[in-house]
Amino acid sequence: MELQNKISIISLFSALTIVSFVFENFIPRPAPGIRIGLANIFILIVLISYGYREALTIGIIKSVAGSLIVGQLLSPAFIFSISGTVVSITVMFIADKYLKRLSILGISVLGAESHIITQVWLASRFFTGSGSFIYLLSPYIIISLISGIITGITSFWIYINVREKLNIAKFQT
């Protein structure tokens, strides 16, 4: 990919993910950690269209800049957010590369699940003993399955339309 294309793509999608991350914080949550994961839509599109490094860059920019805007930089929520993002992007990359039988929906579900499992594991490590981990995990897995399906359908729909109209494929590495 050319440098200018890379810069423009990364800045465009960083802006999109930061906006969706900040917008998501306005929605009240029934419990900590329950989010739709709107930022994951754009990260997934970048991961499928371009590659792992671009997606990881955008994910880290999203975590740092989004937390800075929301006001949780260097708090536990920020540590959970950035580690969950890195793990879920890695898992989605591996799924995209090796699991050919999955569509975008399946990759999105895998990303959401790995994100929440990482966060619950970290939270149980930091805040409680290791015993309460089991009780939190199953409800959170069900909730993040629903949010993963929602983001998967949305990103599939966006991916199909954007790819045909803006011709992203031209800039591929």
Next chain:
Amino acid sequence: MRKKSRYRPLKAGDILLIIIFLSFLFFIPHKKGKNLRVKVKNKRVFLYPLNIDRELKFHGSIGTTRVIIKNGAAKIQKAPCPLKLCEKRGWISNQGEQIICIPNKIMLEIEGSNIDGITE
């Protein structure tokens, strides 16, 4: 360059994946606990079996908390704390449920026999 297969909306692997994660619905724990564990002032720990009905008194930081065990469930009957949140919590009977009274420094937790090794 990229594979065409990503254009398909729903594939066999997706359904399998969703079923795998949906099966966690059966793992949501709502098992009845066996014992009530009471921690007072973060030091003394008491253990009571839930199958025997009884009334208990604990002396915390600011007063006496009365706890009732009845029909396999536990409840804080009377507490000296200002907000009475621990009284409003009601009955707890499932494994892992807790009542925590911060002003009086009393913590009740229901535990089963099979997680004894994990907690501390």
